[in-house]
Amino acid sequence: MKKMKCVLIVIFVGVLMVTSMACSNNPSSGNMENKENSEQTAASTEAASEAVKLNNTYTTRFQEVNAVTYPPFMFDYPDNWKISQEVVTPETEKVTLENDRGVEIKYAYFGYPKGYNFGTSTVSMTRVDVSKVENSNFKPGKVQGTDHSELGPFMVAKLKVTGNLKMKTDFDYTVVDGPVSYAVLPESQIGTVEGIRGPFEGEFSFWYSGYVSFTSSAPDGEFTDEEQREVNTILASFRN
Secondary structure, three states: OHHHHHHHHHHHHHHOOOOOOOOOOOOOHHHHHHHHHHHHHHHHHHHHHHOOOOEEEEEEHHHHHHHOOOOOOOEEEEEEEEEEEEEEEEOEEEEEEEEOOOOEEEEEEEOOOOOOOOOOOOOOEEEEEEEEEEEEOOOOOOOEEEEEEEOEEEEEEEEEEEEEEEEOOOOOOOEEOOEEEEEEHHHHHHHEEEEOOOOHHHOEEEEEEEEEEEEOOOOOOOHHHHHHHHHHHHHHHOEE
């Protein structure tokens, strides 16, 4: 009996020593949580430092110049972008914002009747995939008593050309890896659009008691990562 007791005591002590060594070789759960929290804080700080600073605000002037009742629209932009064009006529308004490389963001208002056809080309048509990039600050409301809230939520949309068709010779679209543009649109327009025959600022406008568009394009059809962040942030700021 005495020998068995001694053996049991030795085994018990050995188990305690092994358990103690295992614990000392592994980080505590508290230390792991602290590490994760530190990494999350660092990531949040980095994201905040990369935020696009919108220090300037532009307000459209169609209603002011023409002395009519129509809502003004606003958008914000950073210091490295500039207004390069402002044109207001009795029927239209066009504002162009651009950066040093020639990437453009265009606001356009067309006082044309509902159902107006912007596609005038008789030579070619394009097919465009419309997808959501992020939410838009634009909230449709009333214009001169007409309620446009049925347009629903708006988005910043990516417009990717995926097909071309020569109207005189082709029977179907040729698949292409075409240029990319961006626009503020109702989310209901997500999907593939065929038969585009005009400039995107007209074809990808929305009816708001007159046609309104807010679009962006790059000289080579491609945006750098920085340009894409800035463009999407500016487009998302569009509001009334």
